[in-house]
Amino acid sequence: MPTITYRDALNQALKEEMERDANVFLMGEEVGVYQGAYKVSRGLLDAFGEDRVVDTPITELGFAGVGIGAAMVGLRPVIEFMTWNFALLAIDQIVNSAAKMLYMSGGQIPIPIVFRGPGGAALQLAAQHSQAFDSWYAHVPGLKVVAPATPYDAKGLLKSAIRDENPVVFLEGEMMYNAKGEVPEGEYTVPLGEADVKLEGSDVTLVCHAKTVTVAQRAAQQLAEECGIAAEIVDLRTIRPLDTDAIIRSVAKTNRCVVVEEGWPFCGIGAQIVDYIQLYAFDHLDAPVLRVTQADVPIPYNKRLEKAAKPSPERVVEAVKQITYLD
Amino acid sequence: MKRFPAYDPPEYVDWQPDAELSAEFVDTWYRDPERRSIVEQLNREPKLDLYRGLLRTRLHDITLKRWVRHGIISKAWLGTGEEAATVGPVHALNRRLDIVAPMIRNAGACCEMGMPVADMLRGYLGTYDSPSRGRDGHVGDLDRRVLQPISNIGIMPPVTVGIALGFRLRGEDGIALTWVGDGSMKHGGTHEALGLAVAQHLSVIFIIQNNQIALGTPVTVHHPPGTFESVHQAYGVAGWSFDGNNVLDAYAATKLAVRHCLSEAGPVVLAGETFRMGGHATHDEQEARELIPPELFTHWGARDPIGLYEEYLKGDGVGPHVLERIESEIVQEVEDAEREALSSREASRPAPESALEGVYASYSPSDEGSERVP
Numbered sequence: 109m110p111t112i113t114y115r116d117a118l119n120q121a122l123k124e125e126m127e128r129d130a131n132v133f134l135m136g137e138e139v140g141v142y143q144g145a146y147k148v149s150r151g152l153l154d155a156f157g158e159d160r161v162v163d164t165p166i167t168e169l170g171f172a173g174v175g176i177g178a179a180m181v182g183l184r185p186v187i188e189f190m191t192w193n194f195a196l197l198a199i200d201q202i203v204n205s206a207a208k209m210l211y212m213s214g215g216q217i218p219i220p221i222v223f224r225g226p227g228g229a230a231l232q233l234a235a236q237h238s239q240a241f242d243s244w245y246a247h248v249p250g251l252k253v254v255a256p257a258t259p260y261d262a263k264g265l266l267k268s269a270i271r272d273e274n275p276v277v278f279l280e281g282e283m284m285y286n287a288k289g290e291v292p293e294g295e296y297t298v299p300l301g302e303a304d305v306k307l308e309g310s311d312v313t314l315v316c317h318a319k320t321v322t323v324a325q326r327a328a329q330q331l332a333e334e335c336g337i338a339a340e341i342v343d344l345r346t347i348r349p350l351d352t353d354a355i356i357r358s359v360a361k362t363n364r365c366v367v368v369e370e371g372w373p374f375c376g377i378g379a380q381i382v383d384y385i386q387l388y389a390f391d392h393l394d395a396p397v398l399r400v401t402q403a404d405v406p407i408p409y410n411k412r413l414e415k416a417a418k419p420s421p422e423r424v425v426e427a428v429k430q431i432t433y434l435d
Numbered sequence: 436m437k438r439f440p441a442y443d444p445p446e447y448v449d450w451q452p453d454a455e456l457s458a459e460f461v462d463t464w465y466r467d468p469e470r471r472s473i474v475e476q477l478n479r480e481p482k483l484d485l486y487r488g489l490l491r492t493r494l495h496d497i498t499l500k501r502w503v504r505h506g507i508i509s510k511a512w513l514g515t516g517e518e519a520a521t522v523g524p525v526h527a528l529n530r531r532l533d534i535v536a537p538m539i540r541n542a543g544a545c546c547e548m549g550m551p552v553a554d555m556l557r558g559y560l561g562t563y564d565s566p567s568r569g570r571d572g573h574v575g576d577l578d579r580r581v582l583q584p585i586s587n588i589g590i591m592p593p594v595t596v597g598i599a600l601g602f603r604l605r606g607e608d609g610i611a612l613t614w615v616g617d618g619s620m621k622h623g624g625t626h627e628a629l630g631l632a633v634a635q636h637l638s639v640i641f642i643i644q645n646n647q648i649a650l651g652t653p654v655t656v657h658h659p660p661g662t663f664e665s666v667h668q669a670y671g672v673a674g675w676s677f678d679g680n681n682v683l684d685a686y687a688a689t690k691l692a693v694r695h696c697l698s699e700a701g702p703v704v705l706a707g708e709t710f711r712m713g714g715h716a717t718h719d720e721q722e723a724r725e726l727i728p729p730e731l732f733t734h735w736g737a738r739d740p741i742g743l744y745e746e747y748l749k750g751d752g753v754g755p756h757v758l759e760r761i762e763s764e765i766v767q768e769v770e771d772a773e774r775e776a777l778s779s780r781e782a783s784r785p786a787p788e789s790a791l792e793g794v795y796a797s798y799s800p801s802d803e804g805s806e807r808v809p
Contacts, residue, residue, distance in 0.1 A: 131604075131605075133604060159603070159604055160604070162600075162635070164631060164634070165627075165630050165631065165634055167593075167627035167630055167631055169590070169593065169623055169624050169627050170593045170596070170624065170627025170628055170630065170631045171593070171627075171631060172593070173590055173591075173592075173593025173594045173596070173597060173624065173627075173628065174593050174594070174596050174597035174600055174628075174631055175597060176593075176594050176597055177593065177594040177595060177596060177597020177598040177599075177600065177601060177611075178597040178598070178600050178601040178604065179597070179601075180577065180582070180594070180597070180598060180601070181534075181598050181601035181602065181605065181607075182601065182605060183600075183601050183604055183605070185597075197623070200587065200590050200624070201590055201593065201594075201624075204585065204587050204590060205585055205590060205594055209583075210793060210794070210795070210796055211570055211793055211794050212567055212570045212571040212573075212583065213566070213567055213570070213571070213575065213577075213583050214565075214566060214567040214568030214569075214570055214793070215568070215793050216566070216567075216575075216576070216577055216578075216583075217577055217583070218796040218797075220796075249794045250794050250795065252795075273795075273796035273797060274795050274796050
């Protein structure tokens with residue numbers, strides 16, 4: 109099976125979906141001639157022409173809305189935000205137009221559209237450029253929120269997102285674009301709303317998504333080597349709809365859980381997951397569910413400060429030791 | 436038309452024809468050879484259709500006003516005085532191909548695109564058989580090529596541009612038309628929409644409907660020039676203005692915009708001067724009278740788009756009995772619609788559990804979402 113980058117996996121998904129369906133088109137800043145700020149759209153302008161790979165002015169609020177209008181008349185737009193940090197104005201369109209139109213029109217107007225781009229922290233880009241808005245979008249009924257961690261999932265989930273009849277917020281990451289992984293040749297999709305057990309284990313469940321999957325994997329390795337603890341890693345892949353069954357199944361097996369996420373702690377994704385666990389797996393728990401998040405501060409610039417503010421394998425290990433009463 | 440002292444602005448109740456204004460009504464489009472030729476090509480029937488549209492729009496609003504007064508609904512957003520800026524442009528479109536994105540004040544556009552008045556009224560009542568199944572007070576119907584208004588003004592123009600982009604990508608000839616108020620003209624979304632429409636050479640007609648006031652802020656406070664006739668120049672696109680109380684000028688100016696879109700591709704920005712003859716909504720009618728200088732009401736009240744057009748039609752040889760016949764037909768249409776809508780109020784109340792349906796596709800509304808009264 110070929111090993112490719114997360115970036116190329118997304119590129120393959122876009123190319124294959126644009127070949128499959130003439131209604132699919134890509135629009136955003138620098139997606140055409142420049143082939144994307146992170147080169148996700150490499151080769152697409154040449155392959156599909158400027159009608160289907162549309163360069164826009166710096167107008168996130170505007171082109172998010174343009175995508176929604178195009179979706180209303182039968183197209184399947186993929187809107188690229190250079191980063192989700194630049195898309196705060198666009199949240200007006202995503203929340204007020206895309207998420208609500210189907211409901212408010214009594215079912216007349218579905219909005220099949222994908223908003224995608226990198227979010228969260230990269231490396232020393234400081235507070236305004238390092239934000240994980242996963243929970244903001246997941247809060248809104250009418251949106252689906254997807255955050256793949258591996259090239260395989262990135263390709264399969266993007267294809268599903270493009271084919272979905274609903275608006276999908278698709279969260280990538282600058283630091284993930286170079287990540288490599290095996291991706292089969294030929295057609296496959298990964299369904300939205302299904303978590304994936306990335307590592308089986310019996311002692312503790314680590315719930316994570318996107319960048320924190322790597323964090324959990326490193327922590328799991330350390331826990332196995334240093335403490336003989338077998339962690340199970342549940343990669344959510346889709347935040348909304350959330351695969352609560354997968355979480356509960358795992359917690360029922362391990363009786364312990366740490367939720368790891370990139371965003372801030374207050375009202376974060378982990379808060380929602382902890383709520384589900386206390387509701388559906390209360391009797392299975394042998395210890396409180398802990399959360400590892402980024403610090404409750406704007407992400408600082410200095411490398412040392414930035415590292416201290418991000419969720420890390422060390423903090424996950426620490427949390428696991430706490431709930432297994434090893435420390 | 437018959438005036439309604441209980442609901443019409445006082446300036447309309449006492450409205451009298453004015454020879455000078457009647458002459459000006461004709462001169463506005465007559466002095467421009469292109470507009471003159473467009474109006475002269477209009478046969479009697481399309482001219483009378485414009486009249487029907489104006490009456491339908493006014494009577495729709497009067498019905499809502501009466502409902503507010505009687506406590507049937509709590510408030511309504513009306514287009515009184517601005518009917519010509521809505522009706523004229525819609526009639527200039529190809530209503531089988533083009534799509535309109537009205538603001539709530541352009542409710543007349545929905546009817547002129549073919550939505551039944553009863554559906555408009557059901558929208559306010561929020562019945563399950565209203566176009567939105569009771570989920571929104573705004574109504575649209577994409578089958579009739581009307582986008583349901585997005586109430587956050589300023590974010591609808593980009594969506595309208597997207598509709599035009601959709602037309603192009605799908606190889607369709609349609610034009611997308613939207614209205615932008617003097618208030619929403621200042622929204623970043625409107626600015627971005629204009630920029631995107633220009634960059635993509637899309638067939639979009641933006642009508643800046645300057646009704647002189649936001650909620651209570653006069654246009655000159657947020658846009659010191661006071662008019663928008665040269666705004667299009669800032670975007671490097673075609674644009675011209677029209678008299679927003681003159682249905683024939685609004686029609687002709689939009690017809691020219693349609694021709695421009697079809698022949699040269701690219702957006703057109705129209706600026707129509709008009710005036711909101713009341714409050715932002717029914718709840719601040721009195722406040723509007725206190726805030727807005729009375730001379731503005733006097734000036735624009737004398738330019739009632741319906742009164743002016745009736746005088747024109749009479750001068751054009753339409754006998755008073757024809758106008759009366761048309762008026763009674765439209766009165767009947769709106770009264771029937773009112774009756775129909777009010778019967779839905781009881782017969783088609785949304786079942787509370789239907790609130791939980793249809794957040795995600797696939798969703799098809801069913802009769803089960805309606806609470807049937809035995």
